[in-house]
Amino acid sequence: MNLLIDIGGLTVGQAQDEHLASGVTVVVFDEPAIAGVAVLGGAPAGRDQECLLPDRTVERVDALVLSGGSSFGLDATTGVQxxxxxxxxGIAVGNVRVPIVPTAILFDLVNGGDKDWGQYPPYRELGYAACQAAGTRFDLGTAGAGYGATTVDLKGGLGSASIRTTAGHTVAAVVAVNAIGSAMIGNGPHFWAAPYEIGGEFGGLGWPAQPTDVYPLAWKGQGVTATTIGIVATDAVLTKAQATRLAAVAGTGLGKALRLSHASMDGDTIFAAATGQKPLRPGLDDFIELAARASDCVARALARGVYEATALPFPGSLPSWRDRHDK
Known part of the structure; x- marks a missing residue:
């Protein structure tokens, strides 16, 4: 299906609030999964990410969460737990179980939505609702954690992509695109991720026919923070150290699909998880290909998130890709 749910052993759920203009995406694992994380941006925020470091005691996670709301969105974890x-x-500690739910958030507080939520933000309830909705299908574009996301010049959104390696392992990504820069080459309809596209998944336009001036840079300014967050998953059997390396290599997909990423006001973060259904063959070749394909999937998912998005219904909202180019 070219979605994260092509990985056996997990479901994806989403919830959003149209008036708030924000939402939550959760990946729930059927059984606890090995996981790692790569924090790439200069202004990140997350929850329970340090437990994923290779030398930490906790080996597996029950779920992973992507949320809007900046640090307020960390409350989504409570609902998921x-x-x-x-x-x-969850992990048994005496007669108590503690679900392990690492979380990454993106900044969507100035997108036109009503953020006057009263004493407590609504993300705990959105996290719980996303779990209630978890299944084997989910929406792309203006949905879940990507509901209120933007890029510097177009509406951002939630994208996903998958591929099978030559050894028969499946790897996939889901990405909430709230980029500081642009997914587009210049002002045209062509995506930076075009060389990695499969089957016209984000328009099939390829590269521009004529050279484009790509040297000018544009990014969100005036202290507005930006974050592209995502989850890469595979059915391969991985160690925690391998999952950490997979997250790091997968994060290079942001550089393939954006100009620019990993900036000082970015919170770019990529999780990697392994459901452990298919062992790798001896040697490094299987893992090297898996990580390379994961990077491609992140780039493709990012472009799909922008391609599938629809504009928010507020004055001054950024147009979607289709508003500007699909005419």
Missing amino acids: AWLRERGR
Whole structure:
């Protein structure tokens, strides 16, 4: 299906609030999964990410969360933990179970939505609702954690992509695109990720026919922070150290698909998770290809997130790719 749910052993759920103009995407694993993380931007925020470092005690996670709302969105984790705890999930500590739910957030607080939520932000409820909706299909574009996302020049969104390696392992990505820069080459309809596109998944336009002036840079300014966050998953059997390396290599997909990324006001973060259904063959070749394909999937998912997005219904909102180019 060219989606993260092509990986066996997981489901994806989403919830969003149209008036808030923000949302949550959660990946719930059928069984605890090995996971790692790569924090790439200069202004990140997350929850329970340090437990994913290779030398930390916790080996596996029950779910991973991507949320809008900047640091307020970290409350989504509480809702996800509540849902998992009701189902007896989590590490046993005495007679208590503690679900392990690392989370990354993006900044969407100035996108026109109503952020006057009162005493407490709504992300705990959105996290729980996303778990309730978890299944084997999910929307792309203006949905979930990508609902309120933007790039510097177009509406951002949620994208996904998958591929199978020559050894038969599947790897996939889901990405919420709230980039500081642009996914587009100049002012035209062509994506930086074009060389990695498969089957016209984001328009099939390829590179521009004529050279384009790509030297001018544009980025979100005036202290507005930006973050592209994502999850890469595979059915391969990986160690925690390999999952950490997979996240790092997958993060290079942001550089393939954006001009620019990993900036000082970015919180770019990529998780990697392994459901452990298919062992790698001896040697490094299988893992090297897996990581390279993961990087491609991140680039493709990022472009799809922009391509599938629809503009927010607020005055001054950025146009979608289709608003500007699909005419």
